[in-house]
Amino acid sequence: MKIKIFTFNPFGENTYIVYDEITLECMIIDPGCYNQAEENEISAYITAHQLKPVLLVNTHCHIDHIMGNGYISSTYKLPLHLHKDEEQTMQHSSGWGKMYGLEIGLQPTDRIYIDETSTLNVGSYQFKIFFTPGHSIASISFYCKQMNLLFSGDVLFNLGIGRYDLPWGNLETLTQSIKTQLYTLPDETKVFAGHGDSTTIGFEKLNNPYVNLR
Numbered sequence: 307m308k309i310k311i312f313t314f315n316p317f318g319e320n321t322y323i324v325y326d327e328i329t330l331e332c333m334i335i336d337p338g339c340y341n342q343a344e345e346n347e348i349s350a351y352i353t354a355h356q357l358k359p360v361l362l363v364n365t366h367c368h369i370d371h372i373m374g375n376g377y378i379s380s381t382y383k384l385p386l387h388l389h390k391d392e393e394q395t396m397q398h399s400s401g402w403g404k405m406y407g408l409e410i411g412l413q414p415t416d417r418i419y420i421d422e423t424s425t426l427n428v429g430s431y432q433f434k435i436f437f438t439p440g441h442s443i444a445s446i447s448f449y450c451k452q453m454n455l456l457f458s459g460d461v462l463f464n465l466g467i468g469r470y471d472l473p474w475g476n477l478e479t480l481t482q483s484i485k486t487q488l489y490t491l492p493d494e495t496k497v498f499a500g501h502g503d504s505t506t507i508g509f510e511k512l513n514n515p516y517v518n519l520r
């Protein structure tokens with residue numbers, strides 16, 4: 307498996323392309339590309355590596371994670387995979403964006419709802435879904451056991467956690483999500499977050515100042 311990280315839009319959001327090096331199938335997680343230069347950058351990578359986009363997924367629908375949904379969906383003819391309850395987050399992002407002069411762009415009308423009972427397949431890799439609310443109403447995280455890695459969206463960061471002061475955010479819910487879901491994963495699990503550097507579950511268990519294990 308190969309992982310390519312782009313940091314896009316004024317919020318410094320991490321957009322991920324995850325692919326199987328043999329089949330070249332790829333999944334695009336939270337495309338945050340918001341102008342033509344960023345759209346060109348992600349497409350140039352896909353073309354240069356001869357990737358076949360098979361999945362477009364959102365960990366949650368805050369504005370910085372969905373700005374490129376429309377572009378990726380229309381360019382690669384992909385439906386958007388998201389948690390059903392994130393529809394209201396998307397609606398809110400749209401209103402919020404208008405207020406601040408940021409467009410969320412045309413969102414894909416073709417949507418497939420996923421939850422903790424779903425599995426995502428990218429070539430020979432499977433991703434299990436964890437339901438990890440608290441930063442947004444229905445944030446989800448993607449875990450690949452074969453590679454022991456996790457895409458945590460804005461739930462768990464390197465030495466941080468997501469904001470919980472946004473609509474439907476809740477600190478108690480967020481820390482419970484981390485403790486009861488993400489912290490059950492092996493210590494060596496590599497964590498790729500929606501912002502900032504990657505980390506591991508073991509490092510965060512020892513050092514994350516926001517999640518008290520005692």
Ligand SMILES: [Zn+2]
Nearest residue numbers: 366368441460
């Ligand atoms: Zn967010």
